[in-house]
Amino acid sequence: MTDQVHAQDNPLTLYNSLTRTKEQFIPQDPSRVTMYNCGPTVYSYAHIGNARAAVVADVLFRVLRHIYGEDHVEYSRNLTDIDDKIIKAAIEQGVDISVITEKYAKIYQDDLKALNCLAPTHEPKATVHIPDMITMISGLIDKGNAYESDGHVFFDVSTYEAYGKLSGNTLDALRGGDRVGEGEVARKRNAADFVLWKPELHGVGWDAPFGRGRPGWHIECSAMAKATLTDGIKGDVIDIHCGGVDLKFPHHENEIAQSCCANEEELFAKYWVHNEFLNMGSEKMSKSLGNVTLVHDLLKEWDGEVIRLALLKAHYRSELNWSEDLLIESKAQLDGWYDLKRKSMAYVREIEIDMPMGSFAKNIWKSIQADLNMPTTLYQFSEIGKALRNALLADIDTTENLNNVRIYLTNTMLKINILGLLQKDPKDWFKGNSSSDEQSDFDAIALRRQEARAAKDWPAADAARDEAKALGIVLEDGPDGTTWRKA
């Protein structure tokens, strides 16, 4: 039985922020499932809170690929490479904006790759899609949803009745406050109107029918989602839109208003999936609070899988309190799983993909499908680990035990693959980040112990073990000789 078949028994449910209920996920077209995620503004390093949003979307992408097939899911995550902060940094450094954006886009992609995030199907850059934004804005002006004012173009929120549906902000509530600069109040019809186009800044701008200028942030995502994910023939509604809860308002609310009016659709995305915050202490991790831990720095000390597992330890809709202990715990858990993987692989050469799923696998699949319940899923993996450890302690050659080993392997290989964990060869995992020089030194110590044991020279064997310990590695004697791993 394949998981595709099994998916029908346990359909994927997702909490839809738009309807505020858990819903069964039904794509508009199962042969082309579409998801969009708001990507980074590329002018600095990503912090671990940003990585949480990317990892949650990656798990969803992997689950969808697993259900609908790898070629039937399209994931678009944009790069915001035009923004006031980028322009400011370029001027300060006396370089073209592309020098900054290309550098940080590459760092972002490398960071996420290290966390085992798959590359999205589309990674549109805002600067490449300016013509799409201009077309959308022109359409909104023509339809009467947007208006020009003093070199700017604003979206008129009073023309969109459903404004506020996602975030629960009613127009009446918004009327009182103004979220843009004082100067803009004079230019706007309603306090809640938001900018679609603004004049060029320090010479950075594009020609448009409504004046030379640059796009507002919200229109970028509406235009890029449309350009990369919809063909306009079957409609312009995407299946899933992801992002952190902080983006619900105003960003996602405004995306909905623009897209629904421009596309003349009732919906922009059918399902809205929002991840909760990653906190430092009791506060949201954010650049403005200055309490950030960069992914780039964490990767100097921790394997990307350790960081990924730490991020998956809380349900995506719960807050996650970040700490060093979380990383230590995740590292220990992965060491245990890799140890089991290594031992199991000695017994089963090939993973038998077609073998029936054990009850373990069914439960795991059920938890994954239930609104991506990672804490329960990870607990079930630990339970499988326990069963396997028992099987390995007992006589492995009995059919029943061998079966346990196989089930474990099938479960881990197939299911943990969906989570993007346990992707490495155990040998490499246990070598950690040691250099090739260190590795040959450690190989030599392991060989010395192996030869000493063969010669029953116990003092020499003990000496090799002690030497290894002092260097931070552990020697392990097995039927194929002595191997080493990082302590």
Ligand code: AMP
């Ligand atoms: P930004 O670069 O601030 O637009 O953020 C990029 C993505 O990371 C968005 O989806 C944000 O909602 C998300 N994000 C930012 N800070 C956090 C945080 N502390 N915890 C979880 N997600 C976050």
Ligand code: ZN
């Ligand atoms: Zn966006």
